[in-house]
Amino acid sequence: MKQVTAFAPATVANVSCGFDILGFAIDELGDRVRINLSDNGELKVKEITGDDGRLPVEVDKNTCSxxxxxxxxxxxxxxxxxxxxxxxxxxxxxxxxxxxSAAAALVAANELLGKPFEKKDLVPFAMEAERIACGAAHADNVAPSILGGFVLIRGYDPLDVVKLPVPDGLYCTLVHPHLELKTADSRSVLRQRISLKESVVQSGNIAGLIAGLFQSDFELISRSLKDVIAEPSRALLIPGFYELREAIRSIGALGSGISGSGPTIFILSKGKDIALKASQESEKVFEKIGLGVDIYVSEVNDRGAYLQTP
Structure with a gap:
């Protein structure tokens, strides 16, 4: 085999209370990477499309390489x-x-090399790409992108990745405002110290969210989608964030939060109908403030990154 193409999905990281330790994968939306073996012994980034020429092709700077x-x-x-x-x-x-990008590249390269690694063993390599991309080797995006589903990063030293159950009927609405917010900039506004009270509140919400996933308890999931550490600082960088949160309360959505470092906002819902209503409410909010948005509705993708046939 000389050529392989792989697809890796978009992800929602943090999931409100789970800063740097929780994430889940989205269906269909994502990146593709094609890799050809060569005989010159060198890695080369030969082509990038869809980035408007903004991503680096240098092998020590591109996340794929x-x-x-x-x-x-x-x-x-x-x-x-x-x-x-x-x-x-x-x-x-x-x-x-x-x-x-890193997840798709690893799945394709691993296949070409005869699968020396299981999927879960690819996560540390993708974390090195995250270090280059945003200055922190976190796994809450790369782990769900590679493995699929809902993922807990229990610890980093050593790395301990745990797949969590996903309740039937759990849907996500992703609302992407037409603005860019670099991860490094978003991390720079975070406080370096939190109070004991905030730590206790956050810990309770993380435990509640995980328990809700295991028990398929949508009300518990809803009560637990609260972040007292990162969201208060980051929400100020995202126009329409609080207006959207207020708008979805009346339609029965479980809750909302910042996807990763933003500016995308995620909304969790029980059932597709409510998720679609959430997308409609989102359009109204951002139309009112005069900011364009792209909106996606998806179940949680349990497949993760996978090979694509030519």
Whole structure:
């Protein structure tokens, strides 16, 4: 086999209370990477489309090549590969754009090398790409993009990734305002210290959300979608955030929050009908403030990254 194409989905990270430790995958929306083996022993980023020429092609700066190089280093081998990246996700969107590129590249490269790694073992290599992209080797985007489903990062030293159950009928509405918010900028506004009271509140919400997923308790999920650490600072960077939260209360949505570092907002709902109503309410909010949006409605994608047939 000389050529493989893989797809990796968009993700929602943090999920309100789960800063840097929770994430889940979205259906259909994501990035594609095609890789061709070469005989020159070098990694090369040959083509990038969908980024308006903004992403780097240098192998030590592009998330696809950085992730693959980390995998090759772990194997102790050299292998030439030509990388073709097809961006389906907007940059700086809060939908795991850099993570999806790295995840797709790793799944494709792993296949070409004869599958030396299981899917879960690819996560640390994708984290190295995140370090290059945003300055922090976090896994709450790359883990769900690779593995699919709802994922808990229980710990980083050593890395401990746990897949969580997803209740039937849990839908997500993603609202992407037409503005870019770089992860590094969004992280820069975070407080470095929190109070004991805030820690207790946040811990209770994380535990409640995870318990709600296990028990398919939508009311518990709804009560737990509260972030007292990152959201208060980051929401100020996202026009329409609080207006949207107020608008979806009357339609029965479970709750909303910032997807990753923003500006995308996620809304969780029980059932597709409410998720579609949430999308309609979102359109009204952003039309009123004069800001364009893209809206996606999806179930949680349990498949993760996968190979695509030519």
């Amino acid at each position: 950085v992730a693959i190089q980390a995998m090759l280093d772990a194997l102790g081998i050299k292998q030439g590969m030509d990388i073709h990246l097809y961006k389906g996700l907007p940059l700086g969107s809060g939908m795991g754009s850099s993570a999806a």
